[in-house]
Amino acid sequence: MPSDGRRPYASRVSTEPPPPTLTERRKAATQLDIAHAAAELFATRGPEATTAEEIARRAGVALRTFYRYFRSKQDAVGPLLTVGADRWRALLAEAPPGSPLGPALRGAVEQALATPDPQAVEALLRTRGLLRAAADDPALRAVWYRVNQESEELLIPVIARLADGRRDPLEVRLVAAAATDAIRIALETWSGTEAATEGPDSPADLAVRCLRSLLGPGDDTP
Amino acid sequence: MPSDGRRPYASRVSTEPPPPTLTERRKAATQLDIAHAAAELFATRGPEATTAEEIARRAGVALRTFYRYFRSKQDAVGPLLTVGADRWRALLAEAPPGSPLGPALRGAVEQALATPDPQAVEALLRTRGLLRAAADDPALRAVWYRVNQESEELLIPVIARLADGRRDPLEVRLVAAAATDAIRIALETWSGTEAATEGPDSPADLAVRCLRSLLGPGDDTP
DNA sequence: GCCATTACGTCACGGCATGCCGTCTGACGG
């Protein structure tokens, strides 16, 4: 029972989330329960050997309920794989429009990945476990691809806002793709090692290096 | 995984294809039959409304045989989506090692896509049809993601050979990812339009522009 | 407190995907 605790503050501007009701919070909790159950079973016995029924049982819901939350058993770990990208994108969206692209991207990724927050570290380690399980499971890899693809699409409007009309839509889309690739490859590379979550081979450092390599310094010479 | 059946030929330089036997040719033909049957059904009534049984029947094989060739009904169109990338990669592999990356990539893609070969045009139009069907079918999109991912991985050794030790492995991988993205986004963009297979909005021109935008002129300043 | 809404469980069912076995055909050495 995560006590999220976000409360309605009188002065709230338009785009802020409306206060989540009890039902909504329970739904979110149920979704996370299922996701965690799936991740644990996948990481231990592998997705192939895990049935949707088992995931549902471990999460304490009926099979039918499982399929109300997810289209397939592999999809169940999706929320756990997206949290990192969501965090990064949210940080990036806070940068002022028109700021230079490269530094903004790298700054956001550093904040998102190099955090001492124990919950974020936990998420990072879970991601590594899933990526390793995905190494020999095509269906799980497919989820990873899909998640990255969706991240790329969600990144487009954010990049467009930062570029502020200085780049045409096609270019924006390419930058979004490249940035997503940089993060993806950094995480994949890190998952293949025994490196810790901090230090020179940490995901944050890797990601920053990847971003710089693909997009250059990126202090916005149009 | 077919057991290749490589026959001993006295004078054989390593990389030449062994002469395909009748059985092998028939297998390849059957695979293409199934792929074409699937592509046609997917393009008309959509993947969701198409059963594996129907694909098999239209291809003239038993359902069991279908699943000997493909792991799922969506996978059946895989071979049709890979031909373009295969062609491009093969052309790229012919470039001399050490040649500048950017021009090599753009030259290969131009040869692969701007060809007057009617068969290649046919393949392009088929790809467009499949991409449009994928627009509202997650499972088919997943195949597209997988194909691109595999293309990226197959591209890595080719790029490494071209870079000829002037770039470290991580960098090579990033370049492979970016190049794959450029082609992918060019094709996706083109598929969303009514543009012809040649002209200023042709896939070839789009791809070249995307490559230049992401990788710069690429005349190899290390 | 009363009712519309909605999240959840139970049942049933068609399609997906694979293991097993029998048949037949093409490949290959004698």
Added chain:
DNA sequence: CCGTCAGACGGCATGCCGTGACGTAATGGC
């Protein structure tokens, strides 16, 4: 030319996947 054998294919059976339909209980607005 022929016998042997690998393997390509079809048919059958089966377990899991994913969804529609319907009933129930809890929730949130009036």
